[in-house]
Amino acid sequence: MYTKVIAKKGRSYPKNPALGVIIPIFGFDEATGTYIHATREMYPDDQEIFIYAGYAQIDHDIQENELFEINDIRRVNDPSKSCQYSAAANDYQQLPFTMFIPIIDAKFDVNNKELQAVHFNSFFFIRSGNSIYGPLAADYDNNNKWRPINRGDDRFENVYENLFSHIEDNHDCVLQFKVDTFNEGIIGDYVLDLNMLLQSGKYTTIYAGTKEDTIAWARTKLPNALAASKAESDFLKKLSTFSLPNITLPSEKQKLEAFSRYVGEANDVINVALPNLFERYLESDAGRANLETYLAENASSFIQEYRKDEFTAADRELKSKREEIDALELQAASLKQNLEANNEKILEGVDEGDKAKLRHIIKNEDQRNRFLKLFDATGVYESVQVKVQQLEGKREILEDDVKRRQNEVNKLEAQEKAVKAAIVTVKDKFFKEEDFATRLVETKIYSDILNNIEPVSLHEKNSELQAEYKVLDVHHGNIEAIEFINEITNRLDSLGRTINPNDVVNYLVSLHQNFLTIFAGLPGVGKTSLVTKLSQALGAYAFDRFLAVPVQKGWTSNKDLIGYYNPITRRYQPAKTGMYQLLRLLHKDAENGQEYPAIVLLDEANLSPIEHYWAEFSSIADDENKRPLRISDEHCLKIGKGMRFLATINYDHTTEVLSERLISRAPIIKLSKSDIGLSDDLPAEFQFPIFDYAKLDYWLREQRESYKVDVKTRFESIIKKLEEDNPALGVPIIVSARKQRAVEKYCAAASPLMKMHSPLTALDYAVNQHILPLIAGRGDAYKKRLEALHEKLQSMPISSKHLTNIIQAGDQNFKYYKFFY
Missing domain, CATH: 1.10.287 (Helix Hairpins)
Structure with a gap:
């Protein structure tokens, strides 16, 4: 048994996340100063070590399959215990990323980068025959493919000069090492030290760039008139009039060979395949039908x-x-x-x-x-x-x-x-000023009748207003803020959502401080489900104070979201969303002097421009007292302080771009699948007591003394770098006073509630969702501004990692850098 081991995560105990087990991979022999591969004989209890305290911290900080070092391993010597080896989490530390790099046994083929799903968050090597190839990483969009390591890839800062002195001149290249040359540097399925391999210089360069990488390289070698061709087909067609310069480096010779191959393939497609395909399509039944339809529609x-x-x-x-x-x-x-x-x-x-x-x-x-x-x-x-x-x-x-x-x-x-x-x-006949409004109203009335939308009176007590309240089960426990966070975390866990407590604090503080909070992410990451479960955990869902509104393409005004007042019939025509009915319920709450949380989910909110159909609410978004909402010239509804909008958005070509005005008023929380833990077996619906808004306001209040001087100083340095008027850094990124105030409020409220791994933890969350969404610019100079900003984000892993991804995506997108990549 060794007191210091290299291990990876095992599993946590469902009923107590602070407990868990880890799996030893290597033991450190202090006598020889070497690492020995851990075996079942060394650790017979299923080759596991019991962590009796702090496993949740390991689970949060360490990625799947990531190795880490842990000390002070002890033998229990108690036969009644299921595990004879134990340790505490406070004795672990993350390894330099250049050590213990995983090796995957697979066939290496630069033309076919397919691979079984890669579960490593750092880079890795492929072992094929008597060689290892790398360093490699999982493809940005497909974990079933690998890609070469290039400048700007995440987590390379610590060995920047050493690593990139080898890779910089070999962009998009992979290095090949002979296994028998480095017997001492390879232990089992791991490379002991990357620096040792690189410093030896005993490797062969292999070009592994994609078609897009190859064409981008060729543009740098060709005359400006040709390289400026935006369309790929136009770029390839013009190649015949130019001659490439002399190429001497072995890696660039490989790039030239790949480029020549792509040019030949493209010419075949442009000159032969596309014309034949188009001709066959027009001769088919579908082609003729589409052509006839197009002619008919444009007759x-x-x-x-x-x-x-x-x-x-x-x-x-x-x-x-x-x-x-x-x-x-x-x-x-x-x-x-x-x-x-x-x-x-x-x-x-x-x-x-x-x-x-x-x-x-x-x-x-x-x-x-x-x-x-x-x-x-x-x-x-x-x-x-x-x-x-x-x-x-x-x-x-x-x-x-x-x-x-x-x-x-x-x-x-x-x-x-x-x-x-x-x-x-x-x-x-149809557009006289005196007739048009009447005709339009008449048409709307008939349309509403056909769609089963019944108008309601603003003057009479209709059946809706006479309906009895659903009896509210209000949480009356006398608990502190931390206990409230734990209560919400446990409720979410019972609903099938296991969420890091700091993320729970982030969601609750953002929801409390902002009238509109935006959850962004690709389809399938669980945005809608997360919002629904948050409303259940707060008690709003079970007591009719949660409304899911599926936004439709083509919404242009608040009539689509709420409804409109018909001056002809003198009645209010509600929209089919249910928003008007919720507003009447909140109005009754306010009339009775009651304040409870109410959540409106705008699902796929940017299918239409949000600032158009949400305009009535946007006008009161900055009003902390939430003045009455005017729904007609003569009528207003009190909505109280507890109403919040949570919007989910996608960011593809089918959706509307968020306006700068909207971004300045709402935090954008970007989700990925790794952010939300989903249970395989979801429990039945829970009906939790609802929280009184006054208590929420107290628990999630600002505590100005928590906004420390060092945090304030770091934030001011970030603002200064973003707004620096320096042409060498491209267009400045202006942070409005509203945004700066939002960050300060967030840190003052969230810092006392978060488990602070660093004094900058709360600021890290705030910068990620308030400041980074302001990024939108082009060019090398703008990239330099972002790289300078990256230096200011030290000890802020969330925003630092996100900014790295923005820079990498911009490099692949013609130097256009934006938050939604």
């Missing part, structure tokens, strides 16, 4: 465009015909001049008296014809006459064509006038 615009083109074509053809007629007239005039010239030529040498007679004969058609039979020795008259007749015929044809085209233009102009007149008539 009016096609007709309009066709008529426009028809007018243009008619005018163009008419102009052409007229120009052709003008040319023919000029030709005819020229021929007549030639004819007259020939006539005079024929009469040369004739006496003047005879010339007058001959001219008279020429002008008279009958006499001219007889005369020509006698005197047309050259045939000039006959040829000229034929040409004149041909030109006259063409002229008649063209004049008829011009008349026909002119008639078509007249018809089209008449149709256009008729359509314009019809539009004017429709507008006059």
